[in-house]
Amino acid sequence: MSGIPPPATEPELLERAPFLDALTDYAADAAQGHGRFVLVAGEAGIGKTSLVDAFRASRPDIAWLWGACDGGFTPRPLGPLHDIAAAVGGRLRDLCAPETDRNELFAAFVELLGQGVDGRRIGVVVEDLHWADEATLDWLNHVSRRLAGLPALVLVTARDDEPGDDGLLADVMGRLAAHSSTRRIALPHLSASAVARLADGHDADDLHALTGGNPFYVGEVVALGGREVPPSVSDIVRARVRRHSPEAQRILAAAAVLGRPAPASLLAAVSGVAAIAVDECISSGTLVPAGPDFAFRHELTRRAVEDALPRVHAAELHRIALLVLEREGADAAELTHHAVAAGDTAAVLRHAPRAGRAAAEASAHREAIVQFRRALTHTGQMATAEQADLEEALAESLLVRNQSGEAEGHWRRTIELRRGLGDAVALSRCLRRYGMCLSRLCRNEESRAAEEEAYELMRVADDSAERAIVFWVRGVSDHIPVEDRRAAIEECARIGKDLGDDALVGKALLAGVFAESDSGVIDFSALEEALAHGKRSGEPWLTACAYANIYDAKVDQLRFDLFPDVYEEGLAYCLDHEQHTYALFLRGSRVKELVRRGANDGAIDLALECFAENIAPLNKMQVMVGLVRAGFRVGRPEARAWLDELWALGRANNQAYWLVSVAAAAAEAAWLLGDQSVLTEQVDELYRRGLDDHPSLATGVGTWALGDLTGWFIRLGRPVDREHPLPAPYSLEVEG
DSSP states (O other): OTTOOOOOOOSOOOSOHHHHHHHHHHHHHHHTTOOEEEEEEESTTSSHHHHHHHHHHTOTTSEEEEEEOOOSSSOOTTHHHHHHHHHHOHHHHHTTSTTSOHHHHHHHHHHHHHHOBTTBOEEEEEEOGGGOOHHHHHHHHHHHHHGGGSSOEEEEEEESSOOOSSSHHHHHHHHHHTSTTEEEEEOOOOOHHHHHHHOTTSOHHHHHHHHTTOHHHHHHHHHHOSSOOOSSHHHHHHHHHHTSOHHHHHHHHHHHHHOSOBOHHHHHHHHTSOTTHHHHHHHTTSEEEETTEEEESOHHHHHHHHHHSOHHHHHHHHHHHHHHHHHHTOOHHHHHHHHHHHTOHHHHHHHHHHHHHHHHHTTOHHHHHHHHHHHHTTGGGSOHHHHHHHHHHHHHHHHHTTOHHHHHHHHHHHHHHHHTTTOHHHHHHHHHHHHHHHHHTTOHHHHHHHHHHHHHHHTTSOOOHHHHHHHHHHHTOTTSOHHHHHHHHHHHHHHHHHHTOHHHHHHHHHHHHHHHGGGTOOOHHHHHHHHHHHHHHTOHHHHHHHHHHHHHHHHHTTOTTSSTTHHHHHHHHHHHTTOHHHHHHHHHHHHHHHHHTTOHHHHHHHHHHHHTSOOOHHHHHHHHHHHHHHHHHHTOTTHHHHHHHHHHHHHHHOOHHHHHHHHHHHHHHHHHHTOGGGSOHHHHHHHHHHHOOOTTTOOOOOHHHHHHHHHHHHHHTOOOOTTSOOOTTHHHHHHO
């Protein structure tokens, strides 16, 4: 295929034969229809790209597609997939348009893997996963889950010495490892004997001691020549660069600042020297051809050149790059990078908001957050409406990523700005989303106040989608009297039908199930209908919410055989559609099911996996209910500390459903330990609160949660109200 850089010139490939053999085996698996996703991992310079290049050079029978993650600047959303689509062309390239649903793009790529190219099976190479944007990680996760039945081979290189600062890469790599198609190759350092074969007159022991057997470092020292071993790798790179002519050094400086493969014409335009100087850089092996472009042979070299540039010189090169790339219509993320480095505030304000919105639309919210924050450092030069829009966009991306604590302050600032703009619908929307953020932080009184203000704004407003959603929020709020909830749900449904909005009608159906569930009866058919509305309308939130509630309700009601595939289907949907909160909710319900099935060790493992992610307090509380119960059942020493943390989350949330669930977990612990000192006085108070369904308490305690607590009270010999109606099996236990 076109667009694939040829293999770079490297030192002799030593001690890599077993790994080439493994890749051959994985290619054979793929040829039999058992696709393989191979993660080639190792530190910088260990030879990941060299291994992959050597393998694909040996397999011309495979049609290779190539893409790389951006390391020189905040990455473009789906950069590697766009590289591949540009080379493939056709429908895949057309689906890279900004307005396209990314799931349609992902599906088209998987379809291409199944079809092959020109009668050949497809091999995909994605370089530098450690720099991937969030959307690219989602794409690869999507591909990996579907690869097992396809005749394709996917090779991904990643540094294992650059884990990132938010755990996202580690989380995705953990998910990839769980897929049946995934294999891993970890490249070791070269042995002392291998380094000796490459030493070319250097003292082999000194060379091995300096480089640690890192193939890139060994090659750089040998290429430098002479007999003295430089004291550091940076010294090696600087010494090699100084051997170039002044014109070639300016080309290298421009290439380092651009931070990605570039044509000779662009290198010349930024450096201010003739393009012919690129030839010297190629002859020295410092730059290598990458299709029609030229790039550093290794990112380590690029970074060393960039770091050595004087500050003013670097800023000037970024300024020139910005001017040239603006004329060429470059990607907004790349333009923002150069604008920031050049200190050009006006350019930052031109490009950073656009880059942030493009990233958010592609569900690359981590990158969107970076871009929105860049723009918001210059609020003194913005109109109030523009600042409000950016604050809202930043808050929304933070909320989507479950960074609710950070999002909260930005929602407050957004609301302050919106109050002076006279747009009631926009203010209502922000108050409503602020209320959701506070709810995830278990700050329910403040959440209710924000939602109530939104309701007062929309109560007598003209019909709109926002007005319907505000009534929907009221309909699912368990502190509102049931009759008022039903009226709000009916209004939401009416507006949805009048507007022809299938998603609003589905939300009303979902709310109706919530409103009637306190009796212990779950209308599964209405949940299924809400799910169908979500799929039909293409509304990810509604679809994910319906999946999560179908699964949680069947677990709560011990109907394990009902909807046997809903967990796997729902989790896959949530991960594909950026519904991380509901993905965590589903896994929290899974923890609960595993506990109820007696699979306590599995429940603990899954719960602890969830905690490795960004997790809001509400999600954490749901997961911890099952974790605490499993922990006490198997005698984990951390169980008492887990229970204390669960109580703290429950008290902060202060919703009776969750508090009663926490109390039930504590009561079970007391029974298992034979020690009722585990229980606090609040447990009896919560039991009484669960019995009281008066609207002034209006806590929405499901009778299933109350039945669970009642059962443990009976086992502990504590008094219970035997006349209070409970669903079976709890009613049978009360009857003895």
